[in-house]
Amino acid sequence: MNNNNDTILEMVNINKDFNGVQVLEGINFDLKRGEVHAIIGQNGAGKSVLMKILSGVYTRSSGKIIIDGKEVNYNTPMEARKKGIGMIFQEFSLIPTMTVARNIFLNREPKRGIFIKDGEMIKDSKQTLEDLGVDISPKKILKDLSVSHKQLVEIAKVVSQDRKIIVMDEPTASLAQAEVLILNKVIRKLKEKGISIIYITHHLREIFEICDRVTVLRDGKKILTDNISSTDMSQIIEAMLGKKIKEIIKFQTEKPVKRSGVAMLEIKDLDLGGKEKVSFKLWPGEVLGFAGLMGAGQNKLVKAIFGIHHELPKEMFIKDKKINIKKPEDALKYRVTMVPEDRQAQGLVVDATIKANVIMSILDRIKGALFLNERKANDTAKKYVEDLNIVTTTIFKKVKLLSGGNQQKVVISKNLAADPDIMILNDPNFGVDIGSKQEIMQLIRKFGDSGKSAIFISSEFEELARVCDRVFVMKGGSIVNEFVRDAGPELSEELLVHAAQ
Secondary structure (H helix, E strand, C coil): CCCCCCEEEEEEEEEEEECCEEEEEEEEEEEECCCEEEEECCCCCCHHHHHHHHCCCCCCCEEEEEECCEEECCCCHHHHHHCCEEEECCCCCCCCCCEHHHHHCCCCCCEECCEECHHHHHHHHHHHHHHCCCCCCCCCEHHHCCHHHHHHHHHHHHHCCCCCEEEEECCCCCCCHHHHHHHHHHHHHHHHCCCEEEEECCCHHHHHHHCCEEEEEECCEEEEEEEHHHCCHHHHHHHHHCCCCCCCCCCCCCCCCCCCCCCCEEEEEECCCCCCCEEEEECCCCEEEEECCCCCCHHHHHHHHHCCCCCCCCEEEECCEEECCCCHHHHHHCCEEEECCCHHHHHCCCCCEHHHHHCHHHHHHCECCCCECHHHHHHHHHHHHHHCCCCCCCCCCEHHHCCHHHHHHHHHHHHHHCCCCEEEEECCCCCCCHHHHHHHHHHHHHHHHCCCEEEEECCCHHHHHHHCCEEEEEECCEEEEEEECCCCCCCCHHHHHHHHC
């Protein structure tokens, strides 16, 4: 136990498992008074689970939480708040139609009998905002504020409740650079008031601007805690990735891409709200990656191409023919398919069989005169079960009974069965086991080598470096960098991580 009077929080030997699966193992973490302490790591590293334990959303399997030198136990967010812990989530917990003051005092309005004391609430809200150095009228309706000002109201709401420890989960994810500077000033004000902040972010450069210390988690374990002044970007990235950042990801392809002649797909002047409109060509046989931090625009881009965000201005050409995709059904007619980011909600009918899911996109091709050609349907499903190594005893097994990796292979099977010329893969390896990841990566590369084209988004930059012929880096809705394999710096995870920052 740390007896330093400057230490406000200690999490000692924290373990957490879900149904026997260990997700946190022996985590030790401490926070000092008036400190901004960053917690970083890749998706699945354990950051959110650890903070949900601290904020009372989850209960720990074992370990201790010590606040102000005393061990505490609580099981709900309300009990955690009583211990002085506040959490600001990515999604605002505010009501757009209410005033700033009403939001700050939501569910704890000062009252005289049954009547709310509006004057007192406005006065106290104004004082809280002024203490933070924020110029926002407490009488303003929330929906009329900018995103950054809504974020500041969220912070004021937590601060007004006298929290000693504030957890900020990706506070700058939806903020422009100018708005980030405003938030940083507020964080410095909070430090001056002695409030301690745990800062979760994927934007590594931010931690060098605002944080005092950094802790890196990987695979549910603490890898590193160090003073910001004693470390650098390379050391932090190496701790996150678990290997020397000089290591180059191996890439193998049967055919080099020829970037001349007729492009498979061309996008012109796609407006994603960034400084520059997005234009690019996708060539036959190319696996084209889009890298970026959360909210950089890559997710919006693929949905615009596939017709989900059809309202975004753009010009589209397939094999030099101008087209207009207004909905996903239109995309399928032009032989464009997509493996969505949420396989269960968007890619599968989980209560249906493997067979039913695989043939879903090609029913018109395997119908007889009146009825489904069952033999053809069965043969098609069996082919993809075998080709993609889907682990199952029968094609009639319900998809919900498969592992996450095998469910994803069913989604890809459905896409491949449609015989697309262009396949969009939106983070296809998210939440699947390492073995299935390797197989899915090979499938993507094989698809490109067949002469067809793929657009690949991944939250793991290593995957992009391993399979892509070319990678665009996005920030703020614009393409800011392009890396072509064998035409410049070695395409590596390190290169992409640095560029995305």
